[in-house]
Amino acid sequence: MSGSGKLGVNQVINVMRRELSGYFSTPVAWVFIVIFLVMSGVFTFYIGSFYERGMADLAPFFQFHPWLYLFLVPAIAMRLWAEERRAGTIELLLTLPLTTAQVVLGKFLAAWLFIGLALLLTFPIWLTVNYLGNPDNGIIAAGYIGSWLMAGGFLAIGSCMSALTRNQVVAFILSIVVCFAFLLSGLPMVMNVFTEWAPQSLLDAIADFSFLSHFAAISKGVIDIRDLVYFSLVITFWLLANTIVLEIKKAD
């Protein structure tokens, strides 16, 4: 199929641009950004004890991001396909000369850039630590990159779940469940299920699936190529699954 090359990239960008403009012509975008900023502030200052710790870093800010994303990213992702189905525009979109992969990628990138924008708007907290002390800005940058990558993983899962069902609430709950499993797969409460019987290699593999451990590694300022590869693989896998699900269920 002639979806590759320059034309293919152009088509992805066309889809992405339309999606992004869609976010900002409805209140969804502003509501999401405001809630994201307020919640990350609440977590950082009240639960994370940002001031009381007396340390000039953003660890209390980043440490709650996985939990914030667990609910907010599925909220963004649930409408990706369910909304197209509800409005019937999926039929329009998929009968244009676009491949399913181009549409999936374009929609994903738009949502990911949008979350990236929300993340960038937390910059006052970065200004605050720099005003209060001398933080390691390299670590902070790594934290932002890791946080954005993790959001991409959640988003790819959510996008795939949204393609599975035309019901947004079902899509929302399904994505939370799958995201939760990915989030916790390295923690004892999940590992205990397997430790009794599973071989060590499987245990390592499961533990390695955890968003938390990979995110923790990056947000400590260590950008390991394996962590980057991990998130890229998670995103690729779920977007591929999304494409396949859509091919099968697009008319449902």
Add this chain to the structure above:
Amino acid sequence: MSELKIEARVLSKNFGNIVAVDCLSFEVGSGEVLGFLGPNGAGKSTTMKMLTGFLAPSGGTASINGHDIISDSLAARRIIGYLPEGAPSYGEMTVRNFLEFIARVRGFSGGEARRKAAAAIDRLNLDRVPEQPIETLSKGFKRRVGLAQAILHDPQVLVLDEPTDGLDPNQKHEVRRLIREMSSEKIIVISTHLLEEVHALCNRAMIISDGRLLVDDTPAGLIDRSRYHNAVTLVVEHPERVASILSEIPQARKVELREGELTVFPAGGARLFEVISDAVKEHGWAVSELRLEAGRLDEVFRQVTQGAIGK
């Protein structure tokens, strides 16, 4: 561009156990305006969804200008303009932004995309509303936006699923005028359950029921199939008495009295009208209306589709 042609070969679609389209084969050529006619759920939309690449056929295939809809779907989709049922569009976008998006996806860039969108706005008389969000428009305008989107790249093949459904008579008239204007040099396939639409727009009609092709004919040919074809209807005083006299005429096969209207059906190819007007003069009946029936499409439609269910 050598041959412009849609060719469907034993095109079939099942949803589970339900057969939506059952081995449909047909060819459509340039300049033809083909109307898919059928009751709701007959498989008209499903056929169109397969032709436009939205649904994969369960069996058989079709080609648009030689581009197979399965193996060469993108190329087939490039030469089709499609108005899905209900004319879906992105409600939050303005008419202009929406059409420019379509233009870019159709391969026009920058200024060219803007010109194509502007031309489509012009063509469908959307110039009063180009900066309005589509969701704020009336149904007629939304339908026009859908048509604008479908014709924007001047496609060789236009597939329109119920293009006038839910529009008021003026809007219907206007949409039909637009379709007629575009019909030369193109293939247009429209689906409808409105019989008058076939009459007004199409030069070929296919009646589909339960996914099967029952009749493939011109609208005039369809009407000829009506038992009303060349029948004579009159409104007259004392219709019972007139009916009994008329039923004695050798050229009359049958006389029916319904709601004060007396309809005389011809035997074979008899020319009834002259015979009956002579009879009127002869007996001096008080006739308030006398007309030659062309044939009734709705009656043919019922006869064909219900006959199929009976089989």
